[in-house]
Amino acid sequence: EAQVTQNPRYLITVTGKKLTVTCSQNMNHEYMSWYRQDPGLGLRQIYYSMNVEVTDKGDVPEGYKVSRKEKRNFPLILESPSPNQTSLYFCASSGVAGGPSDTQYFGPGTRLTVL
Amino acid sequence: TQLLEQSPQFLSIQEGENLTVYCNSSSVFSSLQWYRQEPGEGPVLLVTVVTGGEVKKLKRLTFQFGDARKDSSLHITAAQPGDTGLYLCAGRFMKTSYDKVIFGPGTSLSVIP
Numbered sequence: 254e255a256q257v258t259q260n261p262r263y264l265i266t267v268t269g270k271k272l273t274v275t276c277s278q279n280m281n282h283e284y285m286s287w288y289r290q291d292p293g294l295g296l297r298q299i300y301y302s303m304n305v306e307v308t309d310k311g312d313v314p315e316g317y318k319v320s321r322k323e324k325r326n327f328p329l330i331l332e333s334p335s336p337n338q339t340s341l342y343f344c345a346s347s348g349v350a351g352g353p354s355d356t357q358y359f360g361p362g363t364r365l366t367v368l
Numbered sequence: 369t370q371l372l373e374q375s376p377q378f379l380s381i382q383e384g385e386n387l388t389v390y391c392n393s394s395s396v397f398s399s400l401q402w403y404r405q406e407p408g409e410g411p412v413l414l415v416t417v418v419t420g421g422e423v424k425k426l427k428r429l430t431f432q433f434g435d436a437r438k439d440s441s442l443h444i445t446a447a448q449p450g451d452t453g454l455y456l457c458a459g460r461f462m463k464t465s466y467d468k469v470i471f472g473p474g475t476s477l478s479v480i481p
Contacts, residue, residue: 296456296458296471298470301468343410345410359411361410362408
């Protein structure tokens, strides 16, 4: 089954404790992206990757890191989480061929709480 | 910074009524997509529009892309309770060196039986 998986689905942590949220897709997609969703703000793009070893900042990259060493995986790293990073996070992937009409498939979301 | 506005933010209507949701920006998009999101789940794509003036229909849903590719609308005819959800528009900016997506804040639709 074609899908985007994220782990963990729920995470409660404390300020400053490094964490990684994993994202994996099995559709051989080139494009992957991380978003955070906050009430009243919609989804905001954190980082995206157009291919292996190619990553770029979205609209809200501060406090986050990503890597794309393999095509299928795109982990999101919070080196020193802070309470303002409490949010619902989504990973998405799209595009074997690439193009503006590619469908973006979203993972189920990771709800992160930073105390 | 590119911004995408949606209106209305909240909409509560009776079953059978028609409605229109608007998505506006000052930026020109490579494409614009509409998603629907259920509570606790990720957004699911409804449609992508690419060409200025394009109109697409999906059963009772009609999507239109503005001629200048800066705005879009979603029209639902004879709304059903199953249409309840969060509707999001997303604009994509594609160049050789970058590929960014921005989302609107969403329209929360409630259809009352």
